[in-house]
Amino acid sequence: MKRFLLLVLMLVVMGMIAACGSDETSQEGGGAAEGAGAEGEAEFEPSGPLDWTIAFGPGGGNDVMARSMIKIIEQYELYPESIVPENREGGSGAVGWGYLMGKAGSDSDISTTSGSFITTPLQSDPGWTYEDFTHVALMATDDMFLVVPGDSEFETLEDFIEHAKANRLNFGGIGVANVDRMIVATFAEEAGVENYEYIPYDDTGLQLADMLAGTLDAVVSNPGDVLGQLEAGELKALAFSGQERLPGQFEEIPTFIESGLDVNISMPRGVILPPDVPDEVREYWIDTMKQIAETPEWKEYIEKNHLSEYILYGDDFSNYLEETVSTFEEILTELGVIG
Template sequence: MRSAKSAVGTAALVAAAGLVLSGCQDGPAQSSDLPSGNVSMIVPAGPGGGSDVAGRAVAAGLEEAADVTISVENQEGSGGALGFSNFLQYEGDPNYLISAETALIHIPATQEVEFSYQEFTPIFKIGEDSTLILVRSDSELQTCSDFVEKAEDGRVVVGFAGGLDEITFNLFEEASGAEFDYVPFGAGSESTTALMGGHVEVVSANPSEAMGQIESGDVRPLCAAAEERYTYDQISDVPTAKEQGIDVAFAQYRGILAPGGISDEARQFWIDAAKQYVESDAYDEYVESAMLQPLTAFGDDFTSYLDEYNDTVVSTVE
């Protein structure tokens, strides 16, 4: 989708409470170059959403793995741009982490902002969250092939809430030659409500945010915009778009980054803690509760993933 560029200002500095880190025995080794004093997990979104849940789950997991205390701070505003802009001020400070997802890439690609993912230090990718393409249960559409074919011949109104949905529908357009009419919403719950009310015909939604409506029978998925089918029982029979002849697969990643300019030692401290967390029952419980695909990456591998992800996003929104 062709988005107009807009300026986003940097907010005031955020004061942190003084929490003292304890020594680590089973987690990464401590040194004077590693986190000391307060450690904060910044969530660039309001409470209760996917980014907030991810940030709090990982903060708790890293506390256990690294034997530290991490406070979580929500910095809501401008679709995440406020929190990411504020995070620039912590350059070189290993006492800060930030929960990130597609918005970190999508916002700089569509708006004039001061930050980009390249300004920060990628620690690890928690997992991936591909969307389901949903219709009302009484819709005439049965597959994603039906969806794009109808748009090729006529009008299909799609609802979207954020960069992930926008990019996914853009990829459907590129793969099929179809064109959709777009209606933006502030949150996935709003677009799903509009779908059930008949105000839009198709929406894109993460499995976890739409599962209640799927299980109640109000909506049903046409396909998953994923490389492989989900293995969760409730949606394991939903085919991928590729199975239906549409070459589209795009996931929202969820990840954790540190500020740019931290030492190699501090970077490795957080990577080691993240690897230990991923091996824990707490990680498995979070992934299942959020219905993520547990596709992880650490350090340089996560950086390479973000480089490729950025290329896809930029080429899609141009």
């Protein structure tokens, strides 16, 4: 009997020891997991000045966007260090974004994009493509109006299409491989307009002068570039290339899509970082862009510059860029602009 009780006692003690050991192991494992979680959630803390590359000269759309963002960041203290904007223009963005390309892994460099971020590497080899960079956010798109002389007979896009099918027309736009030309080509294909010529310009002023002189029948233009002429009645807009109507003073202008034409080609205005930037840095800037997008100052910038507020973050922005590049490449190849 004593031996039996002793055996039972020994089994109980051994069970208690095993339980304690298991509990300690569990606690150690939990601590390790918590430690790993804390390490995985480490946040980026800026430790030096931010170099903001502007791939175009002062006063242009890219420059205005970048400096507007910087002003908001400083006003709301969204970045604890100084921000230094640098205009690194040349080669339709090739120089500026080439500089950013050379800053792989840097947590103190940033840049803003425009249509040339896509079209430049499609036409030449600047040493980078959109895929090389770390994509933060799409903050807006630059969409276009199809405009005609203010005293023209056309009151609607349908009127213009009917006329264009029966007559040879001259369309004007900026550049050979720009959004302007792609919109004209896509519109013509969708509307069944075959007899036309696209005339590229380097200067908006000369283009509008030719329009008012009767050399051009229609022009594809950024709303801001024709604002004065639209307000004065010298020009009239028949359609807008955005997904939705432009709010504000131009909200009566219908989209091509409303007329049953699949014409939705835009210039992406976004934010990128150098290649191979740590995830926590990307997340820091995604969060910063979310805060910027909610400020009244940003909404004022969008309205003042007649942009479409179209916002995508992180991988969604990457997917948008991939789809846009594919569309641009297909259109420009069909036009014979790229091989």
